Amino acid sequence: MLNRMLLLAAASLLAFSGMQRARAQSDVVYINSSGGVLDDVFRKVDWDPFTKATGIRVINSAPVDNAKLRAMVLSGNTEWDVTEIDGGDFPRGIKQGLLQKLDLQQLPTKDMVEGSFNDYGVWDGPYSTILTWNTDIWPLTGKHPTSLMDLWNQQDFPGPRCIRKDAIDNIEFGALHAGVPRNGVYPVDQDKAYKELDKLKPNVAVWWTTGAQSVQVLVNRDCVMGTAWNGRPYQLVVRDGAHLGVAWEDAVLHMAWWVIPKGAKHSDAALKLIAFMQDPQRQAASAKESGYAGGNSHDADYLPENVRDFLATTPAHVGVSVSANDEWWDANAVAAERRFTSWVIGQ
Amino acid sequence: MRLLRLLLVLYCVGVFGFLILPLLIVVPVSFSAGAYLQFPPPGWSLRWYRMYFSDPQWLDATWLSLRVAAVTVLLSVTLGSAAALALVRLPFPGIGLLRAILMMPLVVPSIVLAIAVYSVYVRLHLVGSFWGIVLAHTILALPFAVVLMVAGLQRVDRRLEEASYTMGASAARTFLKVTFPIVRPSLFAAAVFAFITSWDEVILMLFIGGSAGTTLPLRMFSFLRTEINPVIAAVSTLLLLLAALVFGLSEWMKRRSVVRALP
Amino acid sequence: MTVAATRTLSPARLPGLLVAAPLLLLLPGVALILALFAYPLLRLVVQSVTDPEPNLDSYRSVLQDPTLWLIIRTTLVVAAECTALTLLLAYPLGFLLSRMPRRWANRLLLLVLLPFWTSLLVRMYAWMVLLGSHGVINEALVGSGLLAHPLPLLYNRFAVLIGMSHYMLPFMVLSLYSTMLSIDRSLLEAAGTMGSSLPQTFFRIYLPLSMPGVYAGCLLVFILSMGFYITPALLGSPQDTTIAVYIQQQIELLNWADGTAMAVVLIAIIGALFVLYDRLLGFNRLLALGPS
Numbered sequence: 001m002l003n004r005m006l007l008l009a010a011a012s013l014l015a016f017s018g019m020q021r022a023r024a025q026s027d028v029v030y031i032n033s034s035g036g037v038l039d040d041v042f043r044k045v046d047w048d049p050f051t052k053a054t055g056i057r058v059i060n061s062a063p064v065d066n067a068k069l070r071a072m073v074l075s076g077n078t079e080w081d082v083t084e085i086d087g088g089d090f091p092r093g094i095k096q097g098l099l100q101k102l103d104l105q106q107l108p109t110k111d112m113v114e115g116s117f118n119d120y121g122v123w124d125g126p127y128s129t130i131l132t133w134n135t136d137i138w139p140l141t142g143k144h145p146t147s148l149m150d151l152w153n154q155q156d157f158p159g160p161r162c163i164r165k166d167a168i169d170n171i172e173f174g175a176l177h178a179g180v181p182r183n184g185v186y187p188v189d190q191d192k193a194y195k196e197l198d199k200l201k202p203n204v205a206v207w208w209t210t211g212a213q214s215v216q217v218l219v220n221r222d223c224v225m226g227t228a229w230n231g232r233p234y235q236l237v238v239r240d241g242a243h244l245g246v247a248w249e250d251a252v253l254h255m256a257w258w259v260i261p262k263g264a265k266h267s268d269a270a271l272k273l274i275a276f277m278q279d280p281q282r283q284a285a286s287a288k289e290s291g292y293a294g295g296n297s298h299d300a301d302y303l304p305e306n307v308r309d310f311l312a313t314t315p316a317h318v319g320v321s322v323s324a325n326d327e328w329w330d331a332n333a334v335a336a337e338r339r340f341t342s343w344v345i346g347q
Numbered sequence: 348m349r350l351l352r353l354l355l356v357l358y359c360v361g362v363f364g365f366l367i368l369p370l371l372i373v374v375p376v377s378f379s380a381g382a383y384l385q386f387p388p389p390g391w392s393l394r395w396y397r398m399y400f401s402d403p404q405w406l407d408a409t410w411l412s413l414r415v416a417a418v419t420v421l422l423s424v425t426l427g428s429a430a431a432l433a434l435v436r437l438p439f440p441g442i443g444l445l446r447a448i449l450m451m452p453l454v455v456p457s458i459v460l461a462i463a464v465y466s467v468y469v470r471l472h473l474v475g476s477f478w479g480i481v482l483a484h485t486i487l488a489l490p491f492a493v494v495l496m497v498a499g500l501q502r503v504d505r506r507l508e509e510a511s512y513t514m515g516a517s518a519a520r521t522f523l524k525v526t527f528p529i530v531r532p533s534l535f536a537a538a539v540f541a542f543i544t545s546w547d548e549v550i551l552m553l554f555i556g557g558s559a560g561t562t563l564p565l566r567m568f569s570f571l572r573t574e575i576n577p578v579i580a581a582v583s584t585l586l587l588l589l590a591a592l593v594f595g596l597s598e599w600m601k602r603r604s605v606v607r608a609l610p
Numbered sequence: 611m612t613v614a615a616t617r618t619l620s621p622a623r624l625p626g627l628l629v630a631a632p633l634l635l636l637l638p639g640v641a642l643i644l645a646l647f648a649y650p651l652l653r654l655v656v657q658s659v660t661d662p663e664p665n666l667d668s669y670r671s672v673l674q675d676p677t678l679w680l681i682i683r684t685t686l687v688v689a690a691e692c693t694a695l696t697l698l699l700a701y702p703l704g705f706l707l708s709r710m711p712r713r714w715a716n717r718l719l720l721l722v723l724l725p726f727w728t729s730l731l732v733r734m735y736a737w738m739v740l741l742g743s744h745g746v747i748n749e750a751l752v753g754s755g756l757l758a759h760p761l762p763l764l765y766n767r768f769a770v771l772i773g774m775s776h777y778m779l780p781f782m783v784l785s786l787y788s789t790m791l792s793i794d795r796s797l798l799e800a801a802g803t804m805g806s807s808l809p810q811t812f813f814r815i816y817l818p819l820s821m822p823g824v825y826a827g828c829l830l831v832f833i834l835s836m837g838f839y840i841t842p843a844l845l846g847s848p849q850d851t852t853i854a855v856y857i858q859q860q861i862e863l864l865n866w867a868d869g870t871a872m873a874v875v876l877i878a879i880i881g882a883l884f885v886l887y888d889r890l891l892g893f894n895r896l897l898a899l900g901p902s
Contacts, residue, residue: 030558034568038402052646061558064571067861068465068554075469079557092864110407163846206765209843216735219383221744221763240382334572334865341856344848351808359706362699366725366779369736372746373728376739384745386739426639433635447884448640452647453830454880456837456854459873462861463650486647489639498788532716536784543726550839564729579735583728590727593719 028057031270035062037235038290045286048279053276055268057249065091069261072222073098078263081270084124086256088329094120095330100260100267107110109298116295121161121257122274125231125292128254128312129169129322131247132233133157133216133225140245145225147249148173149212150199158226160205162217165342168329169196169227169252174323175186176250188335194343197232207344213325218244234291236312246310253312287311370587384577395581405566405582412546412563415477419545420483420538426485427492427537428530435491435500454491457550460487465554473556480568483555484548488541495540499533613867630839651877658870666734668867672875680855682875685852688770693828696775699736700827701820704786718788720782720808722834730777734844737773741845761847768847781834789823829887833880 174193380390473479860869
């Protein structure tokens with residue numbers, strides 16, 4: 001009797017686990033991106049319509065993880081056909097031979113902003129690290145913060161700050177506050193930057209580590225002002241009516257890229273999908289939901305002003321921002337992060 | 348004396364309060380009409396439940412998590428009980444080493460384990476596969492199962508089993524009628540721990556989940572990285588409801604079995 | 611345990627399989643762990659001294675950096691504080707449960723396990739809502755006039771300990787409860803009738819008898835606390851950065867050499883604790899969560 005029970009258990013176990021092992025099929029493409037809401041938006045705006053148009057299924061995963069990308073390419077079993085890649089990871093990925101060259105002929109390059117594509121990648125969602133604050137305290141109609149440099153301005157805008165627990169952006173802000181012009185931030189003069197950050201540190205109440213946390217501390221009123229990626233306050237303000245304002249002066253503009261990892265099993269379909277996602281109307285539709293636009297030069301035509309106010313690619317914003325230098329970060333990230341960790345932990 | 352007892356009870360009520368405190372936030376927030384975590388909620392609605400039940404991605408993730416957790420429970424409790432039986436009853440040289448090996452997963456932080464396992468899985472094409480995920484979860488749950496089953500088996504009085512054999516009962520019958528009832532609480536505890544270990548595992552899943560293996564915690568985590576909306580509170584509330592149902596069901600079954608056991 | 615088991619080992623009366631093949635019973639579990647856990651880990655360690663080229667530089671740089679020693683110290687201190695707090699909360703609860711009728715104790719134990727059904731992540735955000743300077747607790751305290759200014763409850767060590775011990779409490783309660791159950795009540799009653807005062811009975815008799823559960827629970831909680839990553843990152847200040855947080859950061863930077871070196875340091879510390887525990891108390895105690 002026990003034997004029969006065991007057999008039954010084994011059989012039901014097998015039936016129970018009936019998960020389809022994904023086989024190498026030609027009508028599928030695996031895409032990896034940041035996840036969460038952004039993926040839901042992509043699914044609705046780009047991926048499902050792509051399947052409808054081409055018959056190629058889009059299977060997505062998250063999050064973006066460079067360690068994973070490296071491990072899969074080196075092992076010779078590349079899971080992802082397309083992945084997002086950010087900041088210094090992009091040049092690093094190229095240098096380490098993790099990425100495929102793209103056939104630019106397949107992309108609608110004439111409609112794309114200059115610099116939004118190169119041999120290895122195409123803009124995903126450019127984003128900026130901006131200043132955001134509570135408009136219940138400083139309404140947009142009155143005197144309110146206008147620049148990242150107001151982080152230091154306790155006189156006019158007193159209260160606790162929140163900034164990211166990371167060297168990225170913060171050392172740029174420090175250098176800017178020391179008087180370095182926006183076009184001269186790189187290579188970052190870290191000694192100068194930390195002198196300014198030393199002055200900021202006593203007023204930093206929260207060091208955020210996730211995008212969600214950066215705005216939650218403002219909503220919870222643990223801080224009155226802080227830094228955030230532009231899509232976060234956008235989603236809260238435009239979609240959900242939160243009382244937050246944003247300032248763009250001296251923001252740092254970052255590029256995120258769609259790339260095809262080396263060894264991708266469906267690289268043709270991957271390129272097709274990337275090309276499909278360059279459509280200006282679709283980019284506008286996804287920007288409307290996520291606050292992140294793409295690299296098509298015409299997408300702004302389809303966007304209302306209240307959305308453009310929150311986009312990193314709006315020319316007025318680009319004009320007052322610093323463009324993050326990915327090459328510098330690639331070369332200096334480890335040392336810069338180590339210095340930041342020592343600095344932030346030190347009393 | 349009475350005062351001391353009162354103080355003790357009050358203290359324990361306080362500890363229970365501490366345990367329940369976060370749940371008192373999570374449940375109301377799941378019925379919030381607002382779009383982010385606000386307390387008290389600005390209004391009430393079921394929108395987050397609607398969002399959860401209308402989204403196949405949330406439902407798929409839940410279903411996958413349930414299946415992974417169920418198989419993990421079966422595997423880790425089976426392997427753990429077998430190992431515990433050997434550890435308790437059959438001492439032989441070198442057992443200390445084997446025991447240490449079984450305890451190892453407990454002492455290595457998930458992040459370290461995740462990187463290590465991923466580098467092997469990716470070669471074996473196990474990333475995102477059901478069995479790959481289940482095996483990794485089983486490794487994490489195994490030490491708990493072993494510890495709890497060792498404790499349980501040590502409670503079994505061997506003389507009872509021997510008496511059962513003497514009276515002509517088969518091994519299976521002895522196990523079912525003598526051993527099993529005694530270790531049942533330990534089995535139950537081992538199952539609960541295995542379930543929880545599997546159910547709440549994020550860091551490992553970030554690496555080995557792949558495209559096909561988006562479990563519930565993984566989906567929750569990828570949401571939390573970018574935004575916090577009450578749908579996550581709704582999922583948690585549903586889980587609490589599930590736990591309450593399981594609890595109620597077991598109470599009901601206990602009562603029934605008591606009734607049936609009466610002459 | 612060993613002696614008792616050997617004495618009662620009577621092969622003739624045991625089901626054949628159980629005697630003939632003890633290894634067969636252990637094999638699946640041990641093999642699984644060796645193949646998917648020990649082997650990958652070993653590879654990782656090898657990688658930490660060979661990637662990109664064979665050297666010990668990352669260990670040298672890790673061990674020479676004062677910040678990293680600070681992080682290691684923080685990790686140990688946070689784990690110790692969390693263990694102490696958890697024990698303080700769990701001991702009376704375990705005591706009460708062990709003195710209750712079993713039926714009720716079992717139900718209350720399920721209640722202790724209730725928080726496990728809420729994802730750790732969600733709980734972190736619930737703590738943020740509760741402990742913030744305008745959070746539920748502070749608003750209640752300030753609103754009722756008990757305090758003039760909100761207390762700093764969040765983004766510090768206090769919040770980290772609250773979040774961690776909340777997670778650990780059920781582990782400790784279970785470990786204590788099973789030991790306390792096995793303490794013979796008549797012993798305490800006997801002490802009482804012999805005129806020993808309540809505190810005397812407790813400290814002389816009950817506490818020493820419950821120590822195996824205390825040791826096992828503390829070791830478990832301490833070790834699990836050392837690996838915490840999400841809680842210190844979300845609820846703490848930079849001063850609460852732990853080894854796990856640091857490793858995660860290095861891995862994200864693709865700085866595998868330093869990341870794995872730090873991981874090896876962490877494993878070494880935990881391993882040393884195990885050895886110490888074994889020397890002082892005997893490893894059997896950890897496994898013997900129940901009566902031994």
